[in-house]
Amino acid sequence: MKPLALSKVYQLLEPGPVVLLTTAHKGRANVMTMSWHMMVEFEPPLVACVVSAANHSFAGLRAGRECVIAIPARRLAAKVVKVGNSSGRDIDKFEAFGLTPLPASRVAPPLIAECFANLECRVKDTRLVGAYNLFILEVLAAWSDPAQKNPKTIHHRGYGSFAVDGPVIRLKSRMR
Template identity: 80%
Template sequence: MKNLPLGKVYQLLEPGPVVLLTTARKGRANVMTMSWHMMMEFEPPLVACVVSGNDYSFEALAATRECVIAIPAVKLARKVVQVGNSSGRDIDKFKAFGLTPLSAQQVKAPLIAECFANLECKVADKRLVNRYNLFILEVLQAWIDPAQKNPKTIHHQGYGKFAVDGRTMTLKSKMR
């Protein structure tokens, strides 16, 4: 065994696909790239996510208590990285990166037309926000684009490296 720097531990425990989180505040929509999230409950679906207090989206999410988690397929990888490497303080990321905002039904934050799935969310619990920037979101409405067949997601491995969803398998367990 060899010592691994603690700053690289997150590369071993990557929580899931890279997603886009949209917010809307004071008539202005924004989108950020996010990879620190996890499922917490099946029904109602609860998702925990970390949004840095330095991110422009943090203030909007904290104030409005709602967002959309949009799940992009691998074909959007370059745009996802561009979104993540820019700030909504400086530019309109929807226009700059050719993303199409769509009206959501239950929140003001927009869906993203190019993504294969969109989850309308409200903040269900903010108790860990001040300490860890951790929001607990309840999914209110879920959308899927049936035209995008078998989409492959991207998974951040750190320092500009990504893995693409690969082969799947189904294992059946024996019930006793």
């Protein structure tokens, strides 16, 4: 073993797939790219996520207390990166990157038509927002696009590097 720079640790533990987070604030929808999230409960489904106070979406999430987590497949990777490299303060990202907002059933922020799954969420807990920008979200409704068969997700590896989901393996487990 040899020492590893602490600045590289996040590349080893980067959680799940890169997702798009939509918010609505002052009558305007926004979308940001996010990869710092994790499941924290099965039922009801709870998701923890970090949204930096420097991000335009932070104000929308904090004020509106609602969002959509939209999960893109590999084919959207270039758009996902462009969304992440721009600010909703400056542009309408839906229009700029050809993303189609769809009305959600339980929250104000829109679903994204091009994504294979969308999770409508409300903010459940903000106790760690001040210290860590960490929101706990409760999933209220979930949608999937049956036309997108076996979508492959993308996973951020740091510094512009991404991995794509690989083969699925099945192993005996207590959970089904």
